[in-house]
Amino acid sequence: MVKNPKLARRISDASWGELVRQLEYKTKWYGRSRSVSEGDTLVKIDRWFPSSKRCGNCGHILERLPLNVRSWDCPICGTHHDRDINAAQNILAVAHTVTVCGANVRPDGHKSKGQLRKSGNGKKQKPKS
Numbered sequence: 001m002v003k004n005p006k007l008a009r010r011i012s013d014a015s016w017g018e019l020v021r022q023l024e025y026k027t028k029w030y031g032r033s034r035s036v037s038e039g040d041t042l043v044k045i046d047r048w049f050p051s052s053k054r055c056g057n058c059g060h061i062l063e064r065l066p067l068n069v070r071s072w073d074c075p076i077c078g079t080h081h082d083r084d085i086n087a088a089q090n091i092l093a094v095a096h097t098v099t100v101c102g103a104n105v106r107p108d109g110h111k112s113k114g115q116l117r118k119s120g121n122g123k124k125q126k127p128k129s
Contacts, residue, residue, distance in 0.1 A: 027041070045098075049090075056090050060077070071083060
């Protein structure tokens, strides 16, 4: 969303890191960080997880899904998805999977694009393509 010039400043000003820090603090404060069985555990999902582009029915991942597309039909199973509802359901499913099974959030064979990796000398390298 930061790539969108109309939203970039507002998204960057939202202090997402502070929100996550506060959520972690509150879950520890109320003793929720260990209550996996109650479903009140804070689970951080990988920022590159394709929550909007993944079909919640069959798991198919779309190649591209521009922000202006608010609903879409899965080309494999034909299920109609509202973008936001589908993303929320996918995130909830992944959070349950991570807490119960300790499973990996990324689909098999998926590599994140654009992340900087640290080299041995402490300097950042350019992203691998």
